[in-house]
Each structure stands twice: as C-alpha cells, then as structure tokens.
Amino acid sequence: MPEALHKIEIFSMCPSHVPQIAALEAETFSAPWDEASIRGELENPLALWLVAEGIGNPDGADKSGALLGYVGSQSCFEDADILNVCVAPAARRRGIAEALMRELEARLIPKGVEQITLEVRASNEAAIRLYEKLGYAQVGVRRGYYEKPREDALIMQKKLV
Numbered sequence: 001m002p003e004a005l006h007k008i009e010i011f012s013m014c015p016s017h018v019p020q021i022a023a024l025e026a027e028t029f030s031a032p033w034d035e036a037s038i039r040g041e042l043e044n045p046l047a048l049w050l051v052a053e054g055i056g057n058p059d060g061a062d063k064s065g066a067l068l069g070y071v072g073s074q075s076c077f078e079d080a081d082i083l084n085v086c087v088a089p090a091a092r093r094r095g096i097a098e099a100l101m102r103e104l105e106a107r108l109i110p111k112g113v114e115q116i117t118l119e120v121r122a123s124n125e126a127a128i129r130l131y132e133k134l135g136y137a138q139v140g141v142r143r144g145y146y147e148k149p150r151e152d153a154l155i156m157q158k159k160l161v
C-alpha cells in the first residue's frame with residue numbers, strides 16, 4: 001500500500017463535515033445522531049468534535065478531503081464524555097481512531113479536563129480493545145442501556161492527570 005494511503009489530517013469539525021458525519025453515523029449505528037443534532041454541536045460550547053481527513057491520495061476512500069472518521073465529545077470542568085467515535089469501514093485498522101482519540105486528549109488537557117468517560121456496547125470488541133490500548137479501564141456497567149438490540153453498556157474511564 002503506498003505511503004500516501006496512510007496519511008490523515010485531523011481538524012475540528014466544521015459545517016461542511018456535518019453531512020458526511022451524519023451519513024457515517026446512519027451507516028454504522030442503530031440509533032444514529034441526525035444531521036441537525038450534529039450541527040447543533042457546532043454551537044455547543046461544551047462540545048469538541050474532531051474529524052480525520054485523508055490527504056495525498058487522489059482517489060479511493062482516502063482521496064484528499066474525504067472524511068475517514070470522527071470523534072465527538074462534551075466536557076464540563078474536569079470531566080469529559082466521549083459521545084461517539086467512528087471510522088469509515090474501508091479505513092479501519094490503520095490507526096485513525098487511535099489518532100483521533102489521542103488528539104482529543106491533547107486538546108482537552110489544556111481545557112482542564114482530568115478524566116474522560118465513555119460507554120461502549122459489551123459486545124463491541126474492536127472499540128473495547130481500542131479504549132484499553134489507550135489506557136481506559138472499566139469502572140462500571142449500565143444494565144440494558146442500549147436498545148436495538150438491547151445490551152449492557154460498559155462504562156470506561158481514563159484519568160488524564
């Protein structure tokens with residue numbers, strides 16, 4: 001695979017990203033965020049959403065400017081929550097989610113965030129492995145938290161300081 005296929009750039013979400021994020025949400029999750037809710041996050045002072053775009057490759061899933069993944073968060077004083085993280089199926093297992101999560105941490109620490117919490121479906125092995133690799137640990141379970149299908153959520157947390 002040419003080196004250029006691995007190159008990404010990470011940006012703060014802006015209005016032009018919203019339709020692509022909504023499309024990836026709809027393709028991926030059984031209870032997706034819709035376009036209006038995602039756009040609302042642009043006005044939310046507590047929200048920080050980052051996107052990964054491909055650079056340097058003229059065609060395919062990585063074509064310059066193609067949205068390859070995103071992570072959404074909200075923070076309040078020392079606590080942040082990750083709301084969603086997703087990478088386009090064709091771009092998975094290339095470190096994009098890891099890069100997005102690390103960049104999010106780097107941007108939240110100067111805001112005074114000391115810990116990040118998230119929920120994940122108990123069967124979502126890929127996401128759980130990702131969070132463990134980044135240093136998240138399970139701190140609880142919400143029984144039957146998810147619908148479509150009904151499933152427990154694992155609560156995972158990472159201390160940043």
Ligand SMILES: CC(C)(COP(=O)(O)OP(=O)(O)OC[C@H]1O[C@@H](n2cnc3c(N)ncnc32)[C@H](O)[C@@H]1OP(=O)(O)O)[C@@H](O)C(=O)NCCC(=O)NCCS
Binds near residue numbers: 119130
């Ligand atoms: C979970 C998800 C975001 C991972 O994105 P990704 O870009 O493929 O992940 P990365 O390439 O950055 O992987 C980083 C680490 O996560 C773990 N990981 C990622 N995908 C994995 C998989 N399918 N199986 C096992 N471990 C996996 C590995 O530890 C990996 O490190 P390694 O490559 O050194 O082994 C992606 O699979 C996805 O979008 N899934 C659907 C949406 C979703 O479930 N989001 C989470 C909701 S809580």
